[in-house]
Amino acid sequence: xxxxIADGILSGxxxxxxxxxxxxxxxxxxxxxxxxxxxxxxxxxxALGVLALTGAFMGPLEPxxxxxxxxxxxxxxxxxxxxxxxxxxWLVYRPLRGRANHLTLVFGSFGVSLLVRMIILLxxxxxxxxxxxxxxxxxxxxxxxxxxxxxxxxLGLTAVIVVALHLFLQKTRLGLAMRALAENPELARVNGxxxxxxxxxxxxxGASLAAISGVLYGLTVQLRxxxxxxxxxxxxxxxxxxxxxxxxxxxxxGLIVGLAESLSVLVIPAGYKLAVPFMILLLVLYIRPTGIFxxxxxxxx
Amino acid sequence: xxxxLLAVDGVVAGYRPDLPIIHxxxxxxxxxxxxxxxxxxxAGKSTLIKAVAGILPISRGTVRxxxxxxxxxxxxxxxxxxxxxxxxxxxxxxxxxxxxxxxxGATALSKEDAARRIERGYEAFPxxxxxxxxxxxxxxxxxxxxxxxxxxxLTEPRLLMLDEPSAGLSPLMVSDVFQxxxxxxxxxVAILMVEQNAKAALAIxxxxxxxxxxxxxxxxxxxxMASNEExxxxxxxxxxxxx
Numbered sequence: 001x002x003x004x005i006a007d008g009i010l011s012g013x014x015x016x017x018x019x020x021x022x023x024x025x026x027x028x029x030x031x032x033x034x035x036x037x038x039x040x041x042x043x044x045x046x047a048l049g050v051l052a053l054t055g056a057f058m059g060p061l062e063p064x065x066x067x068x069x070x071x072x073x074x075x076x077x078x079x080x081x082x083x084x085x086x087x088x089x090w091l092v093y094r095p096l097r098g099r100a101n102h103l104t105l106v107f108g109s110f111g112v113s114l115l116v117r118m119i120i121l122l123x124x125x126x127x128x129x130x131x132x133x134x135x136x137x138x139x140x141x142x143x144x145x146x147x148x149x150x151x152x153x154x155l156g157l158t159a160v161i162v163v164a165l166h167l168f169l170q171k172t173r174l175g176l177a178m179r180a181l182a183e184n185p186e187l188a189r190v191n192g193x194x195x196x197x198x199x200x201x202x203x204x205x206g207a208s209l210a211a212i213s214g215v216l217y218g219l220t221v222q223l224r225x226x227x228x229x230x231x232x233x234x235x236x237x238x239x240x241x242x243x244x245x246x247x248x249x250x251x252x253x254g255l256i257v258g259l260a261e262s263l264s265v266l267v268i269p270a271g272y273k274l275a276v277p278f279m280i281l282l283l284v285l286y287i288r289p290t291g292i293f294x295x296x297x298x299x300x301x
Numbered sequence: 302x303x304x305x306l307l308a309v310d311g312v313v314a315g316y317r318p319d320l321p322i323i324h325x326x327x328x329x330x331x332x333x334x335x336x337x338x339x340x341x342x343x344a345g346k347s348t349l350i351k352a353v354a355g356i357l358p359i360s361r362g363t364v365r366x367x368x369x370x371x372x373x374x375x376x377x378x379x380x381x382x383x384x385x386x387x388x389x390x391x392x393x394x395x396x397x398x399x400x401x402x403x404x405x406g407a408t409a410l411s412k413e414d415a416a417r418r419i420e421r422g423y424e425a426f427p428x429x430x431x432x433x434x435x436x437x438x439x440x441x442x443x444x445x446x447x448x449x450x451x452x453x454x455l456t457e458p459r460l461l462m463l464d465e466p467s468a469g470l471s472p473l474m475v476s477d478v479f480q481x482x483x484x485x486x487x488x489x490v491a492i493l494m495v496e497q498n499a500k501a502a503l504a505i506x507x508x509x510x511x512x513x514x515x516x517x518x519x520x521x522x523x524x525x526m527a528s529n530e531e532x533x534x535x536x537x538x539x540x541x542x543x544x
Binding site for chain 1: 356377380393395452
């Protein structure tokens with residue numbers, strides 16, 4: 001039970017990071033980007049690629065399984081994932097925006113997600129891979145509860161990112177512009193906001209968070225080309241549960257989905273675990289379609 | 302006559318270039334002049350203002366501000382040509398606080414200028430200061446209009462355009478808003494506004510244009526327009542007084 005809760009919080013925080021990016025792009029760009037989950041996979045593999053290319057392994061930073069190279073690789077992966085997101089926006093979404101309806105964009109994003117997944121499959125192969133083969137010893141923290149140091153790191157990093165993003169949205173001009181744009185794009189332009197610039201930053205931030213989420217997934221689970229495919233439903237469930245555009249909502253939504261997934265195994269066969277986010281999504285849409293916290297970018301109040 | 306501040310010449314515009322709503326409208330606004338556009342619903346009044354503000358595409362004709370051509374100016378660059386626009390509906394960000402609304406309105410300014418001018422805005426609109434940390438969504442219609450105007454003035458525009466500033470306000474609020482606009486003109490701001498409330502608009506503005514079916518119909522000093530029979534027949538008689 002305790003272990004299931006800890007595992008749930010862990011996978012929940014990874015879902016949360018991905019869902020933050022999804023909720024921001026959904027709130028600001030106003031369409032459901034099905035390719036967002038593939039950005040998570042892309043980020044995870046880009047970090048693996050950089051790690052393989054640089055090769056220089058400086059040894060892990062005890063007690064974690066990874067060292068400076070993975071941190072550097074993650075930073076490069078964030079840049080590469082942001083670049084991919086901007087390229088997709090420029091090549092696929094930009095020509096569709098304004099001319100086609102939102103559903104066309106959604107289907108476009110479906111196509112993009114398949115394409116990205118296949119590219120990853122072509123380059124990296126379909127087998128499971130790991131950033132490091134170092135074996136980690138789980139630390140017993142309580143009777144019946146063992147946690148890996150990497151998992152503690154994942155939780156801590158998620159917390160730091162959420163707080164930083166909140167401060168960014170509340171205190172900076174760009175954050176304020178993003179919240180304004182999410183509510184009313186035309187009024188934002190009337191107020192002097194160059195919405196193209198803000199949209200670009202939205203992609204960069206969302207994609208960077210997706211990359212981090214992917215690396216943490218690779219670190220605590222494993223790397224597979226289907227990461228995005230498996231995260232797609234949990235990400236949407238978390239984002240919609242928390243209210244589209246609501247950063248804190250996405251975090252809470254992510255934790256709820258993660259916990260529900262891992263606790264469900266106690267009652268239902270593990271094979272049905274993947275259906276849990278789907279059930280949550282259905283329930284939310286049925287009972288409270290705007291999410292628990294009716295969403296606007298940045299505001300949980 | 303002094304050189305006009307705003308000169309709109311033969312403008313054709315609409316939501317789509319192939320479906321124009323206004324068909325060659327011309328008008329001028331002199332510095333420190335208050336000009337009203339009236340006309341029945343669908344006359345293209347709001348369309349013209351939105352076209353000048355760069356929100357709707359202009360397919361023919363020109364817009365000049367202080368002699369400089371600004372046709373199809375990107376909307377977010379309005380402040381750079383000393384122009385501001387207050388939309389009719391949804392003219393404040395309801396999910397942001399009053400203070401945040403003003404900060405967004407000061408996007409074009411440096412941070413120091415923004416802080417200084419927001420303070421000045423609060424002096425002019427003390428009601429807003431009281432609610433500065435409240436969400437704009439809790440404000441009444443009149444307070445929202447005040448916030449929207451205060452926001453538009455942050456960039457110290459020479460031309461302020463308003464789309465139906467009296468819409469949805471109580472008669473008391475209407476006269477309050479109009480008094481403030483009149484006071485603004487006295488400080489040197491030129492105003493171009495669309496009004497459904499023809500009586501009140503004719504009473505305070507210098508000149509009035511009457512549009513019908515996307516074209517200029519008649520214009521002149523507001524005082525003369527109030528007694529002009531053609532105006533009453535086009536506008537008041539055409540079932541235009543919806544409110």
